[in-house]
Amino acid sequence: EGISSRIPESVTFFDMYKVKKPQDFDSRNRWSQNQSHKTLAVPLGLRAEDDIVSLNLHEKAHGPHGLVAGTTGSGKSEIVQSYILSLALNFHPYEVGFLLIDYKGGGMANLFKNLPHLLGTITNLDKAESMRAMASIHSELLRRQQIFSECGVNHINGYNKLFKEGKVKEPLPHLFMISDEFAELKSEQPDFMAELVSTARIGRSLGIHLILATQKPSGVVDDQIWSNSRFKLCLKVADTNDSKEMLKTPDAASITQAGRAYLQVGNNEIYELFQSAWSGAKYDPNIDANEEKSQKEDNRVYLINEKGQGELINKDLSSTGSDDENKTVITQLDATVNYLS
Secondary structure (H helix, E strand, C coil), rough: CCCHHCCCCCEEEEHHHCCCCCHHHHHHHHHHHHCCCCCCCEEEEEECCCCCEEECCCCCCCCEEEEEEECCCCHHHHHHHHHHHHHHHHCCCCEEEEEEEHHHHHCCHCCCCCCCEEEEEEECCHHHHHHHHHHHHHHHHHHHHHHHHCCCCCCCCHHHHHHHHCCCCCCCEEEEECCCHHHHHHHHHHHHHHHHHHHHHHHHCCCCEEEECCHHHHHCHHHHHHCCEEEEECHHHHHHHHHHHHCCCCCCHCCCCCCCEEEEHHHHHHHHEEECCCCCCCCCCHHHHHHHHCCCCCCCCCCCCCCEEEEEEEECCCCCCCEEEEEECCEEEHHHHHHHH
């Protein structure tokens, strides 16, 4: 209970990074400093104020593959989006890339369409499209194996070290294949799903990562997926069965806070509760102007009536005509993707 009470009720993506605007991220500096062959750790949320929880899909840490579960309204999609954004901020497109599998179409893929790290999206798969997607994923595996063979390396880390040192010319980013709702995909395109899992198993040394998210893990996650999933992120789930399926404990069924999640790695090497960062929070591009405005004097005039009460006789009209109500809401995610693009 004491630990739980120290976890913030909510934390925005900008708050986690302690920035007010996207330029404060200084991503070009992060890109030059961070080295994917050493670590892929990026901030995901807070376990307490100023106490960051990171997810590191490096093979020697929490990776390379994992599962995310959370019922409607739990913040499942948001935690995946914040993770994508965090990786993109910290690693150059030469080191990290994404293949987003958005089976229902439109949702997550649209949010990241301008991200320079986006290598492809797979949406609204029919049988023919899933066959084409499988073929292109398979050919990417073969291409990487061929390049490694020519360079005399057997692992993505060895190759990316050579790339950082300027000894090879072609970038080969870690490829994160992410499905935001794989239960539907598995039931309607089982062959494609099996190919994805097989690719993840074969491709771990080639820099392939698979992250599968679902609302209801019970009966959906098969042995092949389990055996390849080193980390689990579990937000609020519908019942204790779903929680036990994911974590082997009932804990996640009693979560009440959106964005609250358990991170479990391996056989409880890590097991902790934290508040994931919310990148869907509204972003005000005029934040600096607003701060200046709030420091100006109040121009409203009050008249004291016979009861000794102040009655407002004029309004401060300095902000009228801004038409804020009609503006499209820009989220922190939108602002950050625009900054990175």
